[in-house]
Amino acid sequence: MSNDSDDSCIVKHFESYAELDENSQQLLLSLEEGPEKWPKNTILWQQGDQSDSFYTLSKGWACSFRDLEDGTRQVLDVYVPGDIVGLREFSFRKRITSVVMLSDAELCAFPRHHLDHIFSSSLVLCSVMFMITSRDQAILLERLVNLGRRSAREKLAHFLVELSYRLLRTNAFVENHLSLPLSQSVLADALGLSAVHVSRTFQEFRQEGLLNTGNAHLELLDINGLQSVAGFDEFYLESPISES
Amino acid sequence: MSNDSDDSCIVKHFESYAELDENSQQLLLSLEEGPEKWPKNTILWQQGDQSDSFYTLSKGWACSFRDLEDGTRQVLDVYVPGDIVGLREFSFRKRITSVVMLSDAELCAFPRHHLDHIFSSSLVLCSVMFMITSRDQAILLERLVNLGRRSAREKLAHFLVELSYRLLRTNAFVENHLSLPLSQSVLADALGLSAVHVSRTFQEFRQEGLLNTGNAHLELLDINGLQSVAGFDEFYLESPISES
């Protein structure tokens, strides 16, 4: 249950935004709970549940989504190892989205009532929290553009390139070809497309040597190629910078 | 330039989330600058500009948007009186979106470097800031659903109903029929539609007695009607609540 700061999910995540003094590290550490295993397809929480903690995803993938009245769903975000899940809604009493595991995963909980503690005792942590939510919003804004004004090819390519950038940030080890545990219907639900059309588009991409599709997972073969299909510009992923 | 707390834009806005003690009020007040006039169609800032303050919109309307390579644009959000503009990107060095006035407006600037001051001296202000950004995100998430999974009729109705809720929150005085300074092309760009199709859809809405269109502005006549066209559920607009 107790771990030192080197392998703490949350310390690692925060340090990718700013250096933390010893005090802040200890504070974070003392508030984080140890990792728990969550198998593929389990629901972390559902819309309407009590909202009493957020999590860091130390291993595996997850996504947040909303189910609509007519049976369709909208996937709102995909989370990769190192991401923080649920910070977005931490000041709501109830969850406004649901979250499900896309693969077997490990999560560290961070109870929400500890936040007051953080706000009042560490200025650094407080601004890092803001930076994290800012980056989150930047990603959402870009997703809006993606949904509103791009073609199916562009949507898919853009989404995949974004994910590969996010993966490289925390998982520097990954080599040139990436393997993502995403089914075509998750992608369809994320991008406002039908699963059939995702399949059609992947057919094209395969012929162009951009990627390979497997069973509920896909490999990116040519990220530069995808990037130019998407007209991708990474400016919105640049780390927010504190002014101090 | 100096105003008392009763007519300060930002104090009013913050107090709609939580009661502020005298100290916090004074702190906010001392950091806010007096209102400035910005005429219709002026650009508040553009993507790439230095990001050194955010604003409260005390009078008038504005919207944020992004211009795309192919000449189209995506409107990301519409701001109504009382809203905070630019908080979203305050931890980026540069603006990631542009903002333009949709009507003659008045804004109060709040320089960004004052935030450290706030974080370190008022716990209440700090959590209110988080609540504001949380609500902001909730609205963005709902916009994602709107763009991804709803028909043109639903998109339009949903967007308009959301706006009317947001207006009622701060402008309680407004009677049953609302007048919004929105052109059809702004709506099209916000919802990923073509202006032509917005016009077609408004034609239907007019025949159904839901609204009237004027010149770059429209009147909502039957908000309940629009609400049922949209399948609107206001849960996501509920004020975030602090746990204390």
Next chain:
DNA sequence: TCGACCCTATAACCTAGGTTATCTCTTGCC
């Protein structure tokens, strides 16, 4: 080891909404 279920591929067909083009009516501007 069987069967149910999920994931994917692919074909045939269809429609919501995009595009282009005119025309009119305002509005603002010199």
Next chain:
DNA sequence: GGCAAGAGATAACCTAGGTTATAGGGTCGA
């Protein structure tokens, strides 16, 4: 007070992507 530019209505036409259906391979639990 006249003109250019923006805002809207409407019609004709078109296409990106949705829908439905079928079928094959994988995976997993009993």
